[in-house]
Amino acid sequence: VSGIISRLRHPQTTVRWRLTLLYGALFLVSGAVLLTVTYVLVEHAPMSRVPNGLFVKGKNVDVPQSANLSVRPPPTANRPVWQRKALTVPAAGASAQARPNNDLAALPPRVTQVLRSSEGQVAIRIVGAKQRLADLHQLIVESSIALAVMAIISAALGWLVAGRVLRPLRTMTAAAQQISEANLHERLALDGPRDELRQLADTIDRLLARLESAFDAQRRFVANASHELRTPLTAARALLEMVMTDPRATVETYQTTCRQVLEESEQQEQLINSLLALAQGERGIDRRSLLDLSAIVDDGLRIYRPRAGERGLRVQTSLSTARLGGDRRLIERLVANLLENALRHNIPGGSVAVEVRSERGQAELLVANTGPVVPADQVQRLLQPFQRLGAERAGQREGFGLGLSIVAAVAAAHDATLDVQPGPGGGLAVRVRFPAPADLLLLPEPGSDRGGAPEEPLQPAGHDRSGVAGSAART
Amino acid sequence: MRVLVVEDHPRLAATVATVLRREGMAVDVAFDGREALERATLTTYDVVVLDRDLPGLHGDEVCRSLVASGARTGVLMLTAAGTLEDRVEGLAIGADDYLPKPFHLAELVARIRALARRSAPGLPPTLSHGDLKLDSARRLVTRGGQPIALSPKEFAVLELLLSAQGAVVSTEQLLERAWDDATDPFTNAVRMTVSRLRAKLGDPPMVETVTPIGYRIGGAG
Numbered sequence: 001v002s003g004i005i006s007r008l009r010h011p012q013t014t015v016r017w018r019l020t021l022l023y024g025a026l027f028l029v030s031g032a033v034l035l036t037v038t039y040v041l042v043e044h045a046p047m048s049r050v051p052n053g054l055f056v057k058g059k060n061v062d063v064p065q066s067a068n069l070s071v072r073p074p075p076t077a078n079r080p081v082w083q084r085k086a087l088t089v090p091a092a093g094a095s096a097q098a099r100p101n102n103d104l105a106a107l108p109p110r111v112t113q114v115l116r117s118s119e120g121q122v123a124i125r126i127v128g129a130k131q132r133l134a135d136l137h138q139l140i141v142e143s144s145i146a147l148a149v150m151a152i153i154s155a156a157l158g159w160l161v162a163g164r165v166l167r168p169l170r171t172m173t174a175a176a177q178q179i180s181e182a183n184l185h186e187r188l189a190l191d192g193p194r195d196e197l198r199q200l201a202d203t204i205d206r207l208l209a210r211l212e213s214a215f216d217a218q219r220r221f222v223a224n225a226s227h228e229l230r231t232p233l234t235a236a237r238a239l240l241e242m243v244m245t246d247p248r249a250t251v252e253t254y255q256t257t258c259r260q261v262l263e264e265s266e267q268q269e270q271l272i273n274s275l276l277a278l279a280q281g282e283r284g285i286d287r288r289s290l291l292d293l294s295a296i297v298d299d300g301l302r303i304y305r306p307r308a309g310e311r312g313l314r315v316q317t318s319l320s321t322a323r324l325g326g327d328r329r330l331i332e333r334l335v336a337n338l339l340e341n342a343l344r345h346n347i348p349g350g351s352v353a354v355e356v357r358s359e360r361g362q363a364e365l366l367v368a369n370t371g372p373v374v375p376a377d378q379v380q381r382l383l384q385p386f387q388r389l390g391a392e393r394a395g396q397r398e399g400f401g402l403g404l405s406i407v408a409a410v411a412a413a414h415d416a417t418l419d420v421q422p423g424p425g426g427g428l429a430v431r432v433r434f435p436a437p438a439d440l441l442l443l444p445e446p447g448s449d450r451g452g453a454p455e456e457p458l459q460p461a462g463h464d465r466s467g468v469a470g471s472a473a474r475t
Numbered sequence: 476m477r478v479l480v481v482e483d484h485p486r487l488a489a490t491v492a493t494v495l496r497r498e499g500m501a502v503d504v505a506f507d508g509r510e511a512l513e514r515a516t517l518t519t520y521d522v523v524v525l526d527r528d529l530p531g532l533h534g535d536e537v538c539r540s541l542v543a544s545g546a547r548t549g550v551l552m553l554t555a556a557g558t559l560e561d562r563v564e565g566l567a568i569g570a571d572d573y574l575p576k577p578f579h580l581a582e583l584v585a586r587i588r589a590l591a592r593r594s595a596p597g598l599p600p601t602l603s604h605g606d607l608k609l610d611s612a613r614r615l616v617t618r619g620g621q622p623i624a625l626s627p628k629e630f631a632v633l634e635l636l637l638s639a640q641g642a643v644v645s646t647e648q649l650l651e652r653a654w655d656d657a658t659d660p661f662t663n664a665v666r667m668t669v670s671r672l673r674a675k676l677g678d679p680p681m682v683e684t685v686t687p688i689g690y691r692i693g694g695a696g
Contacts, residue, residue: 227528227555227576234577235487241580242494260486 015169016162023158024151031147038143043136168197176204184212217384224386228271228400236264274402277333278385281409288325290437293363294356296328300335301354308343314351322356322363324434326414334410335365337403338430342369346427361436371427379420379428383408407432476500476591476631477518477652481511481537482526482553491524494580495587499614499627499634501655508532512540518651520548521591524583527554527565535568542569549590553578588612602637604692607681609637618676628653629672632665636682636692645689 107115114120168190175188187208190201243249243257297319308315324331342352350370357364374382381387385405404420411418411432419431478500482488485506492502503518505511508529515523523541527534538550552570554561565573571593572586588611592600602609606619611634616623625633631653635644646665650658658664669690673682683693 223528223556230555230576231484231487231526235484235490237577238487238490238494238580242490245494245580246497264486 016159016166019162019165020155020158023162024155027154027158028147028151031150035140035143035147039136039139042139168192168201172197172201172204179208181215184208184215221385225275228386229268232264232268232271236261239264271400271402274400274406277330278402278406278409281330281406281413284413285327285330287327289328291324291326291328291331293322293324293331293365293434294319296331297335297354297356297365300332300339303336304339304343308352311343311346312349313343313346316351316353318353318355318357320357322358322365323361323437324363324414325437326434330410330413334407334432337407338365338367338432341403341428341430342367342371345369345371347371350427359433363434363437365432366429368423368429369427370423370425373426374422374428376422379422383418383420404430476521476587476634477655478502478587479505479511479514479518479520479523481505481508481523481529481534483507483529484526491580491583495584496655497627498584499630499653500587501631501653503656508534508537511537514656515541515544515546515548518656519546521652522549522551522587524551524553524587525570527552527556535565538565538568538570549587549593551583551586551590585612602634604637604641604681607637607676609634623675623677625672625675626668628664628668629675632668632672633676636690639691641692643685643689643691647689649689 115124172188172190175186179186187205188201189205190198192198239257239261243253246253297317301315301317305315339352339354342354346352346369352370353366353368355364355366357366382404386401387405407430408418414434416432416434419433421429421431423429476499478495480488480491480495480502482491482504483506488504488506492504495502503514503520505514508531511523511525511529512532514520525534525537525541529537534552534554538552541548541550549571550569551572551574552565553574553576554565555576562573562575571590574583574586592611600610600612602611608617609615609630614630616625616630616633632649635649635652649665649669650660650662653668654664669682669684673680676682681692683691685691
């Protein structure tokens with residue numbers, strides 16, 4: 001009861017109460033309107049407008065036409081309107097009129113005479129009007145009582161109906177409260193008719209599904225990153241522990257171990273750089289300068305051409321000036337990663353084709369290479385961080401699997417479109433198309449020294465891990 | 476004791492293998508999940524040290540297969556993800572122990588020994604026969620209170636013979652438990668090691684030759 005009282009004090013607290021109040025108020029208003037309409041209709045019922053003619057037609061009646069039927073009292077301002085009206089409507093009561101007409105003859109002549117006199121007529125009408133007033137009053141009172149009772153009943157029904165309508169909402173609230181980061185796989189799974197509430201629940205479910213996949217991707221990324229970071233750390237530590245607990249360790253063993261630990265730390269540094277590049281690419285760029293893509297690719301090729309020669313790969317190039325607005329370091333990284341990928345995932349005697357062109361002001365870079373067959377359904381997966389193709393064996397595995405995801409992030413940061421297709425006979429064909437620089441607000445490239453930051457050697461993101469494998473195995 | 480190290484990082488795998496061999500274990504290395512399962516079907520390992528994040532076949536799958544095969548192999552899982560959920564999940568899959576990276580090699584060795592003891596139930600940490608005592612955790616061998624310095628292989632062979640508690644251990648068994656896959660199966664390494672071990676243990680002789688099957692601990696017992 002106290003709860004109800006407190007709710008009554010704060011009726012706005014729940015939708016259920018508001019709906020109940022709304023239902024009640026609506027019922028009350030429509031009831032009142034109905035009552036008023038009824039009242040007005042009754043009040044102006046046809047009988048109340050009995051014209052003089054009816055009275056005149058009466059055989060015994062001899063009322064001068066001048067005698068107005070309505071006994072209009074002097075219009076006084078302090079008189080309620082309804083009373084005034086009621087009086088204007090004269091003697092309308094059927095009984096009051098019928099009696100003089102039909103029963104007049106049965107009355108003593110004196111009475112008849114009195115009634116026939118104009119005063120008598122007035123008196124009859126007054127009595128009729130009073131009777132009518134009483135009837136109307138009764139109608140008002142009884143209808144009001146009925147309305148009040150029905151209002152209470154309708155409020156109670158409204159409370160029940162609102163509760164029933166809102167029940168799915170309460171279920172959803174309870175279910176949604178239970179869902180946290182730990183059990184994002186749960187769903188509201190509301191059943192019932194396909195109404196607005198069901199749509200809401202389904203929308204929330206779809207939102208949860210998207211959240212779940214985003215969380216999963218994030219979790220996978222963190223797991224992969226921590227694996228890639230902690231494993232070399234563990235290796236470095238194990239190497240040091242191994243040599244320190246070796247009773248027969250020599251200066252030579254120490255030197256070998258130190259060299260290996262250094263190599264491990266270099267790899268970690270490269271991984272951290274790659275992760276930073278990825279983060280920077282995903283964050284977007286805040287400064288764009290006007291760059292010539294062909295010059296950047298040419299610089300990159302200067303490093304990769306000799307390495308391609310070592311691997312016996314043919315490099316075909318077709319470079320023409322293509323301008324774009326972007327961050328030089330990120331574009332360099334994109335180019336380096338694409339070239340490195342093309343070199344690394346190639347076959348003996350294969351080839352790499354690099355093309356830079358400008359099409360309707362849009363700079364376009366194409367890097368296609370021969371290589372092992374890439375299944376078409378695996379291509380998109382390669383753009384995800386830490387993804388490598390199929391069952392590459394660990395001992396032969398190269399890179400961290402970040403190269404193409406960095407390319408994708410950098411391309412996205414530059415609003416460029418990235419198209420990766422498997423080559424016809426294996427390998428990959430990657431096409432990056434940048435938006436025309438004219439559309440962009442460009443800052444002039446700071447100086448000819450390529451920015452104030454110290455230049456790092458052009459290095460691919462996912463660096464080669466081979467060449468350190470197994471050297472300490474089975475010693 | 477025969478141990479399989481499954482780790483995709485070549486240098487870490489090599490380092491762990493080196494240290495375990497120094498501890499007298501026979502160690503094989505696999506770099507991915509498939510190779511690990513192939514090796515596990517050929518050889519019964521006492522302990523498998525299993526990295527969880529493996530290329531190809533995931534470490535979880537390898538663990539499930541190992542457990543499903545019914546072998547009495549102890550599985551020690553290594554992982555970079557060291558959260559409580561990961562550890563619980565790893566143990567739920569069927570791993571016997573769990574060690575997050577980065578770890579201390581000393582702890583890894585101690586856990587492997589503990590697991591091996593569990594997979595061969597009923598053996599105390601210290602094995603003995605007469606006045607000969609072998610403490611596998613501290614890698615100490617004493618006879619009549621006098622410490623004896625043994626090479627890792629000699630130690631492993633003595634440990635196997637003492638574990639058999641007088642039963643005959645065949646040359647093949649010794650080869651499988653104390654030597655890794657890199658060893659030529661037609662080697663006379665076992666005979667050489669046993670003869671060196673006999674010499675170090677002194678008189679009266681404790682290792683008997685049961686021709687043509689193998690060896691057993693006996694004699695002065």
